[in-house]
Amino acid sequence: MVRIDGRRRDEIRKVKITRNFIKHPQGSVLVEFGDTKVICTAMIDDKVPPFLKGTGEGWITSEYGMLPGSTQTRKARDASKGKVDGRTMEIQRLVGRALRSVVDLRAIGERTIWVDCDVIQADGGTRTASITGAFVALVDAVNKMDNAQPFSIYPIRNYVAAISAGIVDDEIMLDLCYDEDSRARVDMNIVMTDNGQFVEVQGTGEKSPFTRDEMMELIALGEKGIREIIDIQKKSLGEDGNKIGTGEEVKIEEEQQDNNSQQQ
Template sequence: MTVITRIVAGTRTFPGKCGSCARKYVTFPGKWLARTGAWVRDGGDLECVPVVRKDGRTDEQLREVKITRGFQRWPAGSVLIEFGDTRVLCAASVTEGVPRWRAGSGLGWVTAEYAMLPSATNTRSSRESVKGKIGGRTHEISRLIGRSLRACIDLAALGENTIVIDCDVIQADGGTRTAAITGGYVALADAITWLGAAGRLADPQPLSAAVSAISVGVVDGRVRLDLPFEEDSRAEVDTNVVATDVGTLIEVQGTGEGATFTRSTLDKMLDMALAGCAELSRKQAEALALPYPGELPEPQSGKKSKGGK
């Protein structure tokens, strides 16, 4: 006899192992023994039952992802990206010239700034600009976004132009940095289109790959993709993975929050994260397949970006 663990569509689910996919739970028909308060298997084949999370997703499922281009009028690239209830505004602004330490090199520069609105979380947080000090977390995430997006661009092809990606969290429900990277790439791609139309690129194709990012972790002993705050806040292992659309890795950040984890768990997390990034890359491509959402500039006659041949 096995004590019931949960009810699934009229059947009963017991601890077990599916031979085909190694899920932790399987279900089979049985009968109720009132005397012992237990179910006993009553023949029939074992049937694999996906374990459903609080928001209705399976372990390997992304939250609903929406990418809205042209959300703001003025930036060369502007994207509102939504990972479930997490919403981040990503704006790519273009300026001619580069920082002083890079001037005369013929190379461009891409950098990022990350911030959260005071009302982005369930309790208001003070603006860091009012405090007069940028927090360590903000610095860390800003640098992560910047170096992730620089990994996909030929800075020589960009010429001596600077693109700043501003990522402002409107609403936070976990995964804000991964949403910022994913949306930031789409904003960057639109900014490149804008620069190309203006005739300010040293090479017309500076982007070498698409970049996306996703969180993955261990929650309740299970590897799960795209953690909302409810899961992230109690995860035993928390990992962020940044990857390209061809499946190569840019960055992996993984931490045992409440427990150590094995190499096999790490491999499973990476496999799940790369599958998630592949799906995000498809959504990015679908969004970018639409026409540029704003007005493109006229080419600058007789002028080419510094560093161009």
């Protein structure tokens, strides 16, 4: 089956990550999944929510929004409606969970990293693009902190990215655009790390239930796509991604030294 944009069923859209897209944030990225475009920024606040005060632990939180011109018909701002809608709340919580899952929050100290994802053009997969771009913006922000005052343990343990998959016209497909997503019988969003661990799997039978075999095929296809996207993240970050995962090694070395000193 030839898809609307000519891709194979197991092919992701063209993914482009542009770093340092905005001047003021410590980390800023324009991420593009085909025609879906999201600006992701990461900014640091030297305080934490009340429930973390005095714990020595930091926090990462996210806000997500779609700009009025991001869709074919104007999307009203949440501020004009006086509340955040359920979909927006779900996505921003997902982005926050995904980022926190790969960060040692104790290592960043009592700071909050605010990650904002603003969709400027939507063509399906805005949440998966947001997670993918937000991670790169987060790395840039953390590296700026580390360069200013080195962490004793580098906080970011793994890469994390996300992709959608679905069943459209009885075909299992990867990275759905809007036309495909709107027709999907089954829709799934998968968030994974570079070492193959799952952060979240959201699978929904939109029009009918799906089988275990279909679920496993969707997940396998998602894994393939995420590996490709993480390779793109790594190329985008270049040497600035070299510290990712090194904090765990330092921690293990410190624990071994502590154990040796106790034995002596």
